Amino acid sequence: MQKARAAAVLAGLAVAVAACGNAPTTTQPAASGSASATTAGKTLQGVKLEVAAKWTGEEQKNFEQVLKAFSDKTGATVTYASTGEDTGAYLGPRIQGGSPPDVAILPQPGLVQQYAKQNALKPLTDEVTKEIDTNYTPYWKELGSADGKSYGVLIKAAHKSLIWYRSQAFDDAGVQAPTNWDELVKASQTIADSGTAPFSFCGASGWTLTDLFENVYLSTAGPENYDKLSKHEIPWTDPSVATALEKIAQIAGKKEFVLDGSSGALQTDFPTCVTKVFGQKKAAMVIEADFVATQATQDGAKVGEEAKYFPFPKAGDTAPVVLGGDVAVAMKDSPGAMALLQFLASKEGGEIWAKLPGYLSPNKNVSPDNYPDPLTKALGQTIISAGDAVRYDMSDLAPSAFGGTDGKGEWKVLQDFLRTPTDVKGAQSKLEDEAKKAWK
Amino acid sequence: MTERLDGPQAPLEDDTSGGSASGPDETPRKQRLIGPSPTVALVFLLPAAVLLGIWVVYPIVYSIFRSLFDAAGSGFVGLGNYMTIFTDPSMLTTIRNNLIWVVVAPIIVTTLGLIFAVLTERIKWATAFKLIVFMPMAVSLMAAGVIFRLVYDEDPDKGVANAVLTTIHDTFSSSQGYPEARPREGDQSAVAADKGAVVTKQPVQVGQPVLIPIVGIKPQIMPSDAQPAKAAPPGNDLSGTVWFDFTAGGGGKNGAVDASEKGLPGMTVEAVKDGTVAGTATTADDGTFRFDGLPAGSYVVRLPQSNFQAAYHGLTWLGPTLITPAIIGAFIWVWAGFAMVLIAAGLAAIPRDSLEAARIDGATEWQVFRRITVPLLSPVLLVVFVTMIINTLKVFDLVFIIAPPSVQPQSNVVALEMWRVSFGGGNNQGLGSALAIFLLILVLPFMIMNIRRFRREDT
Numbered sequence: 030m031q032k033a034r035a036a037a038v039l040a041g042l043a044v045a046v047a048a049c050g051n052a053p054t055t056t057q058p059a060a061s062g063s064a065s066a067t068t069a070g071k072t073l074q075g076v077k078l079e080v081a082a083k084w085t086g087e088e089q090k091n092f093e094q095v096l097k098a099f100s101d102k103t104g105a106t107v108t109y110a111s112t113g114e115d116t117g118a119y120l121g122p123r124i125q126g127g128s129p130p131d132v133a134i135l136p137q138p139g140l141v142q143q144y145a146k147q148n149a150l151k152p153l154t155d156e157v158t159k160e161i162d163t164n165y166t167p168y169w170k171e172l173g174s175a176d177g178k179s180y181g182v183l184i185k186a187a188h189k190s191l192i193w194y195r196s197q198a199f200d201d202a203g204v205q206a207p208t209n210w211d212e213l214v215k216a217s218q219t220i221a222d223s224g225t226a227p228f229s230f231c232g233a234s235g236w237t238l239t240d241l242f243e244n245v246y247l248s249t250a251g252p253e254n255y256d257k258l259s260k261h262e263i264p265w266t267d268p269s270v271a272t273a274l275e276k277i278a279q280i281a282g283k284k285e286f287v288l289d290g291s292s293g294a295l296q297t298d299f300p301t302c303v304t305k306v307f308g309q310k311k312a313a314m315v316i317e318a319d320f321v322a323t324q325a326t327q328d329g330a331k332v333g334e335e336a337k338y339f340p341f342p343k344a345g346d347t348a349p350v351v352l353g354g355d356v357a358v359a360m361k362d363s364p365g366a367m368a369l370l371q372f373l374a375s376k377e378g379g380e381i382w383a384k385l386p387g388y389l390s391p392n393k394n395v396s397p398d399n400y401p402d403p404l405t406k407a408l409g410q411t412i413i414s415a416g417d418a419v420r421y422d423m424s425d426l427a428p429s430a431f432g433g434t435d436g437k438g439e440w441k442v443l444q445d446f447l448r449t450p451t452d453v454k455g456a457q458s459k460l461e462d463e464a465k466k467a468w469k
Numbered sequence: 470m471t472e473r474l475d476g477p478q479a480p481l482e483d484d485t486s487g488g489s490a491s492g493p494d495e496t497p498r499k500q501r502l503i504g505p506s507p508t509v510a511l512v513f514l515l516p517a518a519v520l521l522g523i524w525v526v527y528p529i530v531y532s533i534f535r536s537l538f539d540a541a542g543s544g545f546v547g548l549g550n551y552m553t554i555f556t557d558p559s560m561l562t563t564i565r566n567n568l569i570w571v572v573v574a575p576i577i578v579t580t581l582g583l584i585f586a587v588l589t590e591r592i593k594w595a596t597a598f599k600l601i602v603f604m605p606m607a608v609s610l611m612a613a614g615v616i617f618r619l620v621y622d623e624d625p626d627k628g629v630a631n632a633v634l635t636t637i638h639d640t641f642s643s644s645q646g647y648p649e650a651r652p653r654e655g656d657q658s659a660v661a662a663d664k665g666a667v668v669t670k671q672p673v674q675v676g677q678p679v680l681i682p683i684v685g686i687k688p689q690i691m692p693s694d695a696q697p698a699k700a701a702p703p704g705n706d707l708s709g710t711v712w713f714d715f716t717a718g719g720g721g722k723n724g725a726v727d728a729s730e731k732g733l734p735g736m737t738v739e740a741v742k743d744g745t746v747a748g749t750a751t752t753a754d755d756g757t758f759r760f761d762g763l764p765a766g767s768y769v770v771r772l773p774q775s776n777f778q779a780a781y782h783g784l785t786w787l788g789p790t791l792i793t794p795a796i797i798g799a800f801i802w803v804w805a806g807f808a809m810v811l812i813a814a815g816l817a818a819i820p821r822d823s824l825e826a827a828r829i830d831g832a833t834e835w836q837v838f839r840r841i842t843v844p845l846l847s848p849v850l851l852v853v854f855v856t857m858i859i860n861t862l863k864v865f866d867l868v869f870i871i872a873p874p875s876v877q878p879q880s881n882v883v884a885l886e887m888w889r890v891s892f893g894g895g896n897n898q899g900l901g902s903a904l905a906i907f908l909l910i911l912v913l914p915f916m917i918m919n920i921r922r923f924r925r926e927d928t
Contacts, residue, residue, distance in 0.1 A: 117892070121892050219719070434893065
């Protein structure tokens with residue numbers, strides 16, 4: 030026992046010495062060339078880092094390739110830990126227990142605020158902040174901040190303002206991709222008349238319903254109201270919310286519009302609803318983000334030919350662009366953690382990742398030419414060109430009890446609304462009740 | 470368990486502090502002298518006491534303490550969290566569900582176990598039967614949940630429950646004609662839906678052909694013998710066309726028979742006058758129909774509901790109304806075997822002579838079962854019953870896995886809510902602790918009952 034302790038102390042000292050020794054070498058290049066601070070060889074040799082994120086399967090493999098690039102460059106050993114679907118449930122106990130991972134990738138900026146309040150996050154160092162300033166628009170920087178301090182970097186984006194459709198179903202019905210809401214409703218009627226259900230809703234996955242609401246709301250109420258509602262500065266009983274819900278009822282309220290009826294839709298979770306469109310060919314459209322492409326490909330549809338998308342149609346004055354994304358934060362004070370954040374925020378790190386499938390970068394200096402297929406290229410272009418008008422997924426900005434928990438808050442109320450789309454007033458007052466509880 | 474620990478410890482301390490014991494202590498002291506010395510006993514008890522203290526006593530005490538604070542753990546809220554449990558509507562649903570569980574599940578499990586146990590006594594293949602019924606115990610609850618999620622799937626092609634229901638239903642009546650088809654609606658349309666049937670909005674004169682446009686026909690139910698639709702030629706009879714008013718690829722004119730549009734063969738058409746059916750016809754392959762020998766006048770033409778009989782899809786097991794019974798079904802599947810094995814063991818221990826004596830005295834089998842077997846089995850039945858109550862109170866995994874997220878609020882139970890509130894997104898460990906304590910209080914009486922029972926059996 031005594032021996033082991035001595036060894037541990039020695040090891041600790043060794044790390045400390047190594048860290049001190051490295052300090053000058055890391056700061057020097059940072060001063061000269063801001064873009065790449067870690068050019069001076071393997072400065073983090075022997076440093077061990079743990080990164081926790083929710084990705085599994087293909088996404089995990091791709092991310093590990095990026096981590097490997099970081100290891101190769103710096104010499105640090107990075108291990109990946111999967112948090113499972115519910116990042117909060119994984120990190121909560123680890124924070125309480127005092128042993129969080131060095132770096133965590135949070136699926137919601139709402140968690141940044143929450144953990145910052147618990148003092149579980151380490152503020153970004155100047156080098157990382159500088160990297161963010163060169164590569165991101167101010168809106169994204171603000172998303173990773175709490176109480177005026179920067180804590181996180183948005184490293185991966187998801188484009189949520191898309192409607193995917195099966196081109197054969199549109200051809201059979203003789204309709205074109207609609208550009209506004211009325212055209213969408215009309216096209217849906219025509220598709221229903223042709224004998225195909227127009228929409229496959231993923232009602233069991235509450236977040237798909239909040240995404241739908243956000244697009245319609247951003248479009249009908251405009252970005253200012255969107256920001257206010259995100260912060261609960263206007264109540265959910267506001268007439269602008271009623272307008273958006275009524276628009277949704279136009280497509281969710283007709284029996285022939287919803288595949289398997291509302292009760293069937295409420296038992297359909299996210300990837301299954303995509304399969305119902307592209308695999309089983311039962312419906313024409315599914316309203317979800319860019320990552321539908323992965324599932325559509327698995328279902329045997331060729332993206333761009335059988336599986337196509339159109340931008341979410343304008344339901345009001347604004348053409349909506351809603352993004353989701355993952356924010357990387359440091360949970361331990363270690364030079365390795367900051368170096369990794371800086372790498373992920375840099376053009377270099379972003380471009381390594383961009384060459385792999387299934388990734389969209391919010392980094393404005395990562396050229397869309399890096400993306401492996403034309404579809405992703407086009408998506409990347411829309412994000413960059415939309416610039417300051419883009420909004421972040423509202424439910425992910427809310428406290429997770431309201432915007433991110435199965436069977437609670439907005440998820441639950443919108444699911445109930447899908448069950449009875451006529452009850453706009455009831456849905457609004459229930460949303461307000463839930464919001465009051467979550468924001469108190 | 471803690472009671473047992475405390476029991477011997479208290480007198481031990483007494484002993485070390487005051488050497489001269491008083492009168493009432495006399496008897497236990499004599500007993501102790503036979504066994505090991507108090508210090509040795511203490512040393513042997515210590516590891517268990519420390520472990521229990523760390524893993525049982527401390528967490529309970531800390532949970533009680535934590536339950537008096539808010540989400541952040543810094544603001545004291547008194548009994549506020551407990552108030553929330555009994556005022557929040559979703560929490561009340563949770564408590565109601567737990568009540569249903571506790572009332573229904575243990576009774577069914579115990580009854581089924583008893584029936585299985587008594588019946589297996591009399592059949593030849595008892596061991597094989599018992600093995601099969603006991604098998605679900607070998608499956609983890611989580612896996613059982615995954616299995617039953619599939620069993621209850623709404624799609625009869627996937628879910629066994631609905632596959633059975635639809636098969637039974639279809640042997641008696643099957644779907645007919647054109648399910649889920651509907652008339653083309655709108656102001657220009659001459660027809661409208663009426664209680665599942667399709668009727669002309671205006672009465673039709675004999676000699677004037679009627680057009681009945683139908684839409685929403687799925688490609689797979691379009692009959693292969695359907696011919697391109699034709700408008701019925703004017704004549705002296707009441708005639709018309711029922712057709713699929715949709716040109717593939719678009720471009721057709723609504724309400725008009727276009728070249729590539731197909732008729733709907735085999736559709737029953739009724740001519741209705743003053744509420745009574747005056748004549749019935751069936752459409753031909755090109756969708757035309759003709760009523761022969763109908764007296765002149767005006768009629769409402771109707772396609773009765775039987776044309777549009779939707780296929781039976783079974784029950785929505787995983788919907789808000791049936792979800793709790795459905796999950797209880799899965800629970801019974803898992804635990805019935807366990808109950809059966811325990812009760813069968815008890816049954817084997819029953820003295821045969823009393824059963825035989827009753828039979829000789831002329832008791833019927835039912836009387837023997839009711840008056841002899843069940844009373845003699847009651848200690849075992851009680852153990853099974855109480856164990857099941859404790860199991861139902863802490864049920865978590867089955868609900869978590871079987872209920873789709875959209876009906877989780879309707880199927881929620883206290884143990885699941887406790888996890889969800891504290892870790893699964895709610896991040897309110899104050900309220901979570903309060904729920905945990907609430908659950909502990911619910912379980913406690915049954916625990917004490919079981920412990921007492923074991924003690925009595927010991928002595």
